[in-house]
Amino acid sequence: xxTPIPDPLGGPADELAAVLALRxxxxxxxxxxVERALRAGWSWxxxxxxxxxxxxxxxxxxxRRLAGTDVDLRxxxxxx
Amino acid sequence: xxxxxxxxxxGSHQGGSLPxxxxxxxxxxLVQLAVREAGNRGAGAVEAEHLLLALLxxxxxxxxxxxxxxxxxxxxxxxxxxxxxxxxxRSAGVEPIPAERLxxxxxxxxxxxxxxxxxxLAAGHRMSATQRSxxxxxxxxxxxxxxxxxGTVPRALAYAGFDRSRLLQAVVSGTQEA
Numbered sequence: 126x127x128t129p130i131p132d133p134l135g136g137p138a139d140e141l142a143a144v145l146a147l148r149x150x151x152x153x154x155x156x157x158x159v160e161r162a163l164r165a166g167w168s169w170x171x172x173x174x175x176x177x178x179x180x181x182x183x184x185x186x187x188x189r190r191l192a193g194t195d196v197d198l199r200x201x202x203x204x205x
Numbered sequence: 206x207x208x209x210x211x212x213x214x215x216g217s218h219q220g221g222s223l224p225x226x227x228x229x230x231x232x233x234x235l236v237q238l239a240v241r242e243a244g245n246r247g248a249g250a251v252e253a254e255h256l257l258l259a260l261l262x263x264x265x266x267x268x269x270x271x272x273x274x275x276x277x278x279x280x281x282x283x284x285x286x287x288x289x290x291x292x293x294x295r296s297a298g299v300e301p302i303p304a305e306r307l308x309x310x311x312x313x314x315x316x317x318x319x320x321x322x323x324x325x326l327a328a329g330h331r332m333s334a335t336q337r338s339x340x341x342x343x344x345x346x347x348x349x350x351x352x353x354x355x356g357t358v359p360r361a362l363a364y365a366g367f368d369r370s371r372l373l374q375a376v377v378s379g380t381q382e383a
Contacts, residue, residue: 130354134363142360143297146290150302153247156309190312 159187163196229340231266235259236326240316247307253321253350253358254286260350266343271379275372277362285365289357292364321356325349344380348373 131138155176162172173180236251238259243251261269261279272278291301326341329349333341350358351373362369 133355133359138355138360139293139296142289142293142357143299145357146293147297147299149248149290150294150299150307152249153307153309154302156247156312157307160309189314190310194310 156187156190159183160191160194160196163191166197229342232341232343232346235263235266235343235346238262239322243316244311247309247311249312250317250319251322252319253325253353253356254282254361256322256325256346257282257350257358258286260343260347267380268342268344268347268376271344271375272347272372274379275367275375277367277372281365282361285361285367286357288364289361293360321353321358325353328352342380344376347376351376 159172159176162175163169167175169183170180173183176183235256236259239251239255242255242258242262246255248255258279260266261272261277261282263269264273264278269278294301326346326349329341329345329347332348333345336342336345351369353359354369359369362372
């Protein structure tokens with residue numbers, strides 16, 4: 126017996142879509158906010174502390190995409 | 206890796222390569238265009254909506270022509286997608302954030318394919334199995350995307366007032382000889 130397909134709009138569909146939209150928004154907001162903070166002179170450690178994660182975690186997630194940009198390398202690599 | 210990345214069954218964060226050997230050369234081009242669509246939109250993975258955007262962007266294919274005749278072109282679908290995301294956020298009490306606050310340098314990691322894109326291509330592949338050539342055409346990809354009843358694409362189409370099953374019918378009937 127096939128399960129009927131629920132309406133894609135309203136009720137649980139809206140709640141589940143909100144989860145997806147919020148995840149996507151959080152990811153994009155993190156990318157933009159981390160980049161802005163580094164451009165403003167924040168160190169990786171400070172960004173990590175503000176996000177509540179380790180410096181290594183921020184590095185792993187964002188270093189590669191920001192390598193080769195005009196983000197200040199000295200500040201970027203500073204530990205404090 | 207966050208717990209959300211480990212969830213079983215995959216999701217937009219669980220990447221993976223596609224079985225490209227199944228794809229005809231022009232459909233491979235479509236997939237490459239979808240990768241660019243996803244990248245340009247800051248998406249972490251290629252999803253079904255990026256496949257449909259790519260298909261509509263390249264208007265030369267018969268499926269895009271059939272969908273355009275039914276009122277769905279690239280701009281209309283892009284607007285529908287934006288509306289869907291804004292409505293979804295609002296349903297959680299969150300106002301959309303201005304695009305300029307979300308500008309960032311794109312990620313350079315290898316492009317991953319989300320579950321919705323994989324499922325759309327798998328559905329398209331099943332449909333192509335009924336063709337004489339047994340190779341997936343643009344129309345099969347479109348039909349694969351439009352076959353999904355839940356998720357971002359059907360929501361976007363519904364918000365924009367499109368009847369998904371009619372679009373599916375338009376693709377199938379409008380590309381029989383393509």
